[in-house]
Structures are given as structure tokens and as C-alpha cells.
Amino acid sequence: MFIDARKLPAGTLLDCDICILGAGAAGITLARELAGSPYKVCLLESGGFDIDQATQDLYKGEIAGRYYPPLDTARLRFFGGSTNHWDGNCTPLDALDFENRDWVDYSGWPISRSDVDPFYARAQPYCQLGPYRYDPAYWAPLAGGPALPLPPEKATTNIAQLSPPTRFGEVYRDDIGRAANVTAVLHANVLEIVPRSDDASRIGHVRVAVLKGAAFTVTGRHFVLAMGGIENPRQLLLSNTSAPAGLGNQNDLVGRFFMEHPVVDGATFQPSRKDLNLKLYGETVFGERALTAFLQVSDAALRRHKLTNMRAPLDPTTRYRASVGVEAFDELADELRGGPAPMSNWLDVKEVIEDFDMVLEAGARKLLHRHLFASAEDDVCFTMDTMVEQTPNPASRVTLAEERDVFGQRRVRLDWQIEQKTEDNLWRCFEIIGAALGQAGVGRLRSWREHAVRLWGKERLNYGFHHMGTTRMHQNASRGVVDADCRVHGLKNLYVAGSSVFPTGGHVPPTLTIVALAIRLADHLKRIAGERS
Amino acid sequence: MKIARRSLLKAGSGLVAFAALGRTATAEPASDDGAARLVALLGNRHAAIRLGRRHLSRHPEERDAAQLAARLTTRLAPAGGPIRRAALRRSLAADFAAGRVTALDGWILANTEVDLCALAALKAPGTGATLSPPPRHDG
Numbered sequence: 036m037f038i039d040a041r042k043l044p045a046g047t048l049l050d051c052d053i054c055i056l057g058a059g060a061a062g063i064t065l066a067r068e069l070a071g072s073p074y075k076v077c078l079l080e081s082g083g084f085d086i087d088q089a090t091q092d093l094y095k096g097e098i099a100g101r102y103y104p105p106l107d108t109a110r111l112r113f114f115g116g117s118t119n120h121w122d123g124n125c126t127p128l129d130a131l132d133f134e135n136r137d138w139v140d141y142s143g144w145p146i147s148r149s150d151v152d153p154f155y156a157r158a159q160p161y162c163q164l165g166p167y168r169y170d171p172a173y174w175a176p177l178a179g180g181p182a183l184p185l186p187p188e189k190a191t192t193n194i195a196q197l198s199p200p201t202r203f204g205e206v207y208r209d210d211i212g213r214a215a216n217v218t219a220v221l222h223a224n225v226l227e228i229v230p231r232s233d234d235a236s237r238i239g240h241v242r243v244a245v246l247k248g249a250a251f252t253v254t255g256r257h258f259v260l261a262m263g264g265i266e267n268p269r270q271l272l273l274s275n276t277s278a279p280a281g282l283g284n285q286n287d288l289v290g291r292f293f294m295e296h297p298v299v300d301g302a303t304f305q306p307s308r309k310d311l312n313l314k315l316y317g318e319t320v321f322g323e324r325a326l327t328a329f330l331q332v333s334d335a336a337l338r339r340h341k342l343t344n345m346r347a348p349l350d351p352t353t354r355y356r357a358s359v360g361v362e363a364f365d366e367l368a369d370e371l372r373g374g375p376a377p378m379s380n381w382l383d384v385k386e387v388i389e390d391f392d393m394v395l396e397a398g399a400r401k402l403l404h405r406h407l408f409a410s411a412e413d414d415v416c417f418t419m420d421t422m423v424e425q426t427p428n429p430a431s432r433v434t435l436a437e438e439r440d441v442f443g444q445r446r447v448r449l450d451w452q453i454e455q456k457t458e459d460n461l462w463r464c465f466e467i468i469g470a471a472l473g474q475a476g477v478g479r480l481r482s483w484r485e486h487a488v489r490l491w492g493k494e495r496l497n498y499g500f501h502h503m504g505t506t507r508m509h510q511n512a513s514r515g516v517v518d519a520d521c522r523v524h525g526l527k528n529l530y531v532a533g534s535s536v537f538p539t540g541g542h543v544p545p546t547l548t549i550v551a552l553a554i555r556l557a558d559h560l561k562r563i564a565g566e567r568s
Numbered sequence: 569m570k571i572a573r574r575s576l577l578k579a580g581s582g583l584v585a586f587a588a589l590g591r592t593a594t595a596e597p598a599s600d601d602g603a604a605r606l607v608a609l610l611g612n613r614h615a616a617i618r619l620g621r622r623h624l625s626r627h628p629e630e631r632d633a634a635q636l637a638a639r640l641t642t643r644l645a646p647a648g649g650p651i652r653r654a655a656l657r658r659s660l661a662a663d664f665a666a667g668r669v670t671a672l673d674g675w676i677l678a679n680t681e682v683d684l685c686a687l688a689a690l691k692a693p694g695t696g697a698t699l700s701p702p703p704r705h706d707g
């Protein structure tokens with residue numbers, strides 16, 4: 036059942052067994068898993084069924100330190116959350132990502148890949164994906180081409196399944212609406228999670244405000260915070276009536292370790308043969324689904340060289356971008372400007388002449404903002420827009436800003452920081468993949484390390500819009516905000532769902548893991564709610 | 569995300585050059601001159617010359633064509649006889665497997681192909697004029 040909070044009378048008190056705060060991928064999965072259970076579930080969502088500017092405005096925040104896109108564009112605040120604009124790229128985390136890697140500070144999940152495997156399998160249909168198979172050999176016949184024969188001690192191929200992408204708010208709206216035990220309250224903005232006055236280790240209720248309506252209260256036995264990787268810590272920090280530093284923040288960990296997946300256009304791959312079969316690395320469509328493959332440094336090489344993870348997809352690029360004539364022209368121009376010029380002029384001139392159509396093309400694009408030659412768009416090589424694992428860094432963090440939103444709540448402030456070792460790891464990974472490609476005799480890799488400053492800078496760096504790490508999972512309360520069950524340390528009935536619980540993020544877009552962990556949490560809640568009733 | 573014009577030019581640079589280098593020549597080398605036969609293994613001499621010059625400008629001590637040719641011949645035809653493309657392929661794979669790899673202009677290359685590029689550069693007309701003088705050997 037759906038309720039519009041704007042129509043609730045002042046002073047309304049809703050009561051439930053399990054109260055879910057936020058209806059994105061995590062919250063909707065939880066509610067759907069709990070549908071049909073004997074427990075009364077309340078799903079509180081800030082937005083309605085569509086985007087609304089005033090609600091979206093609540094997501095505005097301050098960017099401190101490294102550039103990041105405005106926070107009200109990096110996520111969406113209505114039913115379905117950021118899955119209303121996600122891309123649907125899904126892969127499970129690697130087994131190594133869960134491990135305590137002695138070369139990666141703060142690494143190590145308290146659970147392993149095999150603990151999560153059964154939940155990944157159940158998460159696949161949620162994201163409208165195919166079978167829980169990520170081995171390239173399984174998909175190669177469908178794609179019409181094998182994985183590259185890379186030496187396994189250096190590099191491997193991995194699969195990404197591509198969700199349609201599932202708009203959780205649309206696809207599961209009817210299921211939620213039909214579930215007799217689930218009440219989804221729209222336009223309900225949670226302001227504070229409040230512990231019981233007689234027992235500070237238990238949450239008693241949440242205070243909820245409505246943009247054009249009256250405030251109300253929801254009481255419950257269990258609460259799950261599922262507002263996304265930036266809002267989850269904000270909400271804990273704002274909930275400071277009984278704990279001045281914020282809930283779960285007794286060790287000053289809430290909001291720290293913010294991680295993204297920087298996407299760096301850091302290398303190109305030049306196949307050695309035009310007819311090299313790279314179909315697996317293109318997009319293979321099957322029904323409404325699709326998949327693609329990417330290269331990564333193998334588990335063995337990551338361990339041996341003590342590196343963090345990354346993924347390098349192969350995106351065909353055009354003759355124009357790959358033009359040697361344009362390069363030669365560029366170098367001639369450098370020489371004329373008196374810049375460093377190790378090359379002989381005649382060779383550059385010859386190449387400019389030989390590739391003159393592409394040089395003209397470059398001129399036309401620059402001067403006229405238009406293309407001259409259709410052939411400029413012919414594919415000749417592959418760029419590698421590489422998704423990079425960030426090393427966990429306590430200084431990279433979400434805090435509260437001084438500015439306030441319309442409810443008088445302090446806005447969020449993001450200070451995203453990337454450690455130099457994250458960058459260094461990437462360049463080393465390219466060297467390893469380059470050697471693997473060469474060893475396999477399939478081509479060569481060119482790393483753009485010499486352009487590192489620009490590639491990691493504001494103009495060129497891209498983002499996954501994956502917000503991770505801010506309520507990290509650790510069995511030890513002094514090192515994590517939640518335990519292995521995603522329960523906030525020190526609180527008996529408050530849980531966190533979403534990528535904020537990830538201690539490390541691998542190279543993997545987070546949503547499949549978010550959904551898997553939400554299913555796991557739903558099972559846990561069913562168990563413990565059952566025990567108590 | 570908008571890519572700055574100049575970075576776009578740079579980002580594309582050299583790829584076609586290498587395409588021809590990576591594809592080693594299809595015909596077996598026929599020349600009598602040892603160095604020329606080695607250079608003929610390259611699919612695109614221009615590309616190789618570019619890279620070779622870059623390498624030599626960083627390593628002027630390598631500017632010795634005879635030494636490079638001898639090194640390559642030992643590697644590619646240790647028992648003497650003709651130099652075959654298959655031997656080059658094997659040598660490249662062995663270099664990559666053993667980590668005998670050089671990053672040249674960003675390309676991750678086997679040392680054998682870097683030597684070939686350097687040799688091509690030394691054999692190309694006009695190279696001498698563009699490189700700094702060779703190091704002096706005093707003894």
C-alpha cells in the first residue's frame with residue numbers, strides 16, 4: 036500500500052515492526068523481500084513517483100577538496116532513488132576484494148565472497164540479469180568470440196552483465212503496492228533517528244517531515260537506514276539528540292573512508308590484427324539483457340605485485356582519434372612553438388601529408404565544429420576507460436556543512452580525496468596488462484601515464500557515481516560503523532543497507548552487491564524478528 | 569565529459585603508427601644486409617623510426633647499429649641462418665613473459681622490438697642530425 040505523507044493529519048503516529056528509511060535499490064529490495072512476511076513493514080521515501088525540484092534540492096551539498104559533480108545531480112531523490120538514472124552495469128566483487136590484503140590499509144570485509152554468493156544469485160533477477168555466471172567461457176558462444184588468451188599469471192577477462200537498466204521504482208512499484216504488510220509512505224523526509232529515552236542502545240522512533248504537510252512519527256522494532264552512500268552518514272550525523280557526535284559515531288568513523296570509482300581514460304589497446312575477434316568485449320544482447328567483457332589484472336598478479344583492483348573495458352575508437360598525421364601535426368606545431376622536439380621535421384611533414392584527410396578533419400572540428408569525413412569515424416583501436424579501486428582513506432569523508440536545508444537540517448559536505456597510491460597502482464596495472472597482451476600476441480597497450488595530471492584532473496576524470504565506505508563494515512567496533520550483519524555497533528536495532536557499508540569497493544559498480552546484501556539483511560531481519568515475536 | 573581539444577589530439581596520437589609496427593611485416597625479410605633484414609621485420613618503418621628515435625634520445629649509449637644488429641641476430645637466429653618472423657614472435661612473447669619490457673612513449677613494448685625500432689631509427693636517413701652526439705668511448 037502507498038500513502039502520501041502530505042495527506043497525513045498532524046500528529047500522526049505510524050507503528051511497524053521493520054521501518055526502512057529510503058526507497059532506492061536497497062530499500063525497495065528489502066521491502067520486497069519482506070513482503071508477505073508476518074511483519075508490518077514501513078518504507079519511508081522522501082520523494083514521490085517522479086522527480087520534484089523542491090525534494091531534489093534537499094540533496095544539495097558542499098564540495099570541499101577535490102572536485103566532484105554537484106551532489107544534487109550525482110543522485111536522485113524519489114521512489115527508486117538513483118536507480119532512476121543508473122546505467123545497469125553489474126558484476127560481483129572479486130573474492131580478493133573481500134580479503135584482508137596486507138598491502139591495502141583498512142582492507143578486509145568480515146564476510147567472504149562465498150558468504151555473499153547465494154545472495155548474489157538471488158540479486159541477479161532483481162536487476163533483471165541473466166544467470167549468475169560471470170565466467171567468460173560460459174558467455175563466449177553467445178557473444179560469438181572467446182576471451183583473449185591472456186597469461187593467467189598476469190591478466191584475465193571478466194564479465195559485466197548489463198541490466199536493462201532496472202528502474203527499481205517502476206519495476207517493483209506494483210509489488211510494493213500490493214503487499215498487504217508493507218506501507219510505503221511517499222514524500223516522507225526522515226529528519227532524525229531517535230533512540231528510546233529508557234534505553235539509548237535501541238532506536239525508538241524516527242521523526243519525519245513533509246515539504247507541504249505536517250510532521251509525523253514512526254515507531255518500530257527494527258530500523259534500516261537505506262538512503263544511499265552519502266545520505267546514510269549524513270542521517271547518522273544529524274541524529275544527535277542523545278549522541279552528540281551522531282549515532283554510531285562513537286569512534287569518529289561515520290562519514291570517513293568515502294570512496295568512489297574514479298574512471299580514467301588511461302590507456303589504449305591496439306590489436307595486432309584487424310580481424311582479432313573481440314566480440315566478447317563488445318556488447319552482446321540477449322533478450323532485454325546484455326553483457327560485455329573487460330580486462331583486469333589477475334588475482335595472482337594483484338597479490339604478487341601488491342596492487343589494488345581495476346577493470347579496463349575495450350571501447351572502439353575512431354580513425355580520427357588515432358590519426359598519426361594529427362599527432363605529427365601536433366608535434367610540428369610544438370616544434371614551431373619551440374617546445375621539445377626530438378623528431379625530425381621531414382618525418383612529421385611526411386606523416387601529415389600521408390594522413391592529410393585526418394589533419395583536415397582535426398582542423399574542421401576545431402574551426403567549424405563539424406566533421407568532414409565519414410571515414411574519420413572508422414574504428415581502429417580501443418580506449419580503456421578504466422574503473423579504479425580507490426585505496427580506503429579516512430581523510431576522504433562526508434561531514435555536515437554549515438548551510439541548512441528548508442527543514443533547518445545541516446547540508447552534507449563531501450571532501451573526496453584520492454591517495455597517490457591509487458594512481459600509482461593504476462599505471463602499474465596497465466604495465467601488467469600491456470605485457471599480458473603482448474605475451475598473448477594480440478596487440479599492444481599504450482599507457483597515458485605521462486598525461487597523469489590531466490587525466491586525474493577535473494576536466495578529464497570521470498566518476499562511477501558510486502558512493503561507498505562511509506559506514507564501513509568491520510567486526511571490531513573501533514574500526515567499523517556496522518558489524519557483519521550490517522547492524523550499527525552499539526545499537527541493537529539499527530541497520531544500514533547500501534554501499535556505505537563497503538569497507539573496500541574493488542573495481543565493481545556497487546548495485547548488485549547492494550541488492551545482494553539487502554536480501555541477506557532481509558533474511559536476517561526475518562530471523563531475528565521471528566525470534567522476538 | 570568534455571575533452572579538451574589538445575588532449576584529444578594527444579590521446580589519439582601514435583596509434584596508427586603503432587598499428588603498423590605491431591603487425592610485423594607479412595613477407596620474410598629478403599635483403600642481404602643483416603641490419604636491413606632485421607628492420608624489414610617491422611610492418612611500418614615510419615612508426616618504428618619514430619619510436620626508435622625517441623628511445624635513442626633517452627638512451628644515446630644505444631646508438632650503435634652494429635651492436636644492436638648483433639644483439640638482435642643472437643636473439644632471433646642464434647644458430648645463424650635466416651631470420652624468420654616466427655622467431656621474432658617467439659622472442660617478443662618471451663620478453664613479455666620474462667618482464668623484459670620497456671615503456672616507450674607510453675607503449676608497453678618488448679625489449680626486442682625496442683631494439684628493432686632503435687635499429688630502424690639508426691638506419692633511417694637524417695637520424696644523425698636530429699640526435700645528440702654519441703657518447704664518447706674513452707677506452
Ligand SMILES: Cc1cc2nc3c(=O)[nH]c(=O)nc-3n(C[C@H](O)[C@H](O)[C@H](O)COP(=O)(O)OP(=O)(O)OC[C@H]3O[C@@H](n4cnc5c(N)ncnc54)[C@H](O)[C@@H]3O)c2cc1C
Pocket residue numbers: 056057058059060061062079080081082108109110111112113114115116117118120121122123124125223224225226261262263264266499500501502532533534543544545546547549
Ligand atoms: C549516473 C549514474 C549511473 C550509475 N550507474 C551504475 C551502474 O552502471 N552500476 C551500478 O552498480 N551502479 C550505478 N550507479 C549507482 C547506483 O545508482 C547506486 O549504487 C544505487 O542506486 C544505490 O542504491 P541505494 O538504495 O543505496 O541508494 P539510492 O538509490 O540513492 O536510494 C536512496 C533513497 O533514499 C531516499 N532518501 C534519501 N534521503 C532520505 C530521507 N531523509 N528520508 C527519506 N528518504 C530519503 C532517496 O529519495 C532515494 O530514493 C549509478 C549512479 C548514477 C548516478
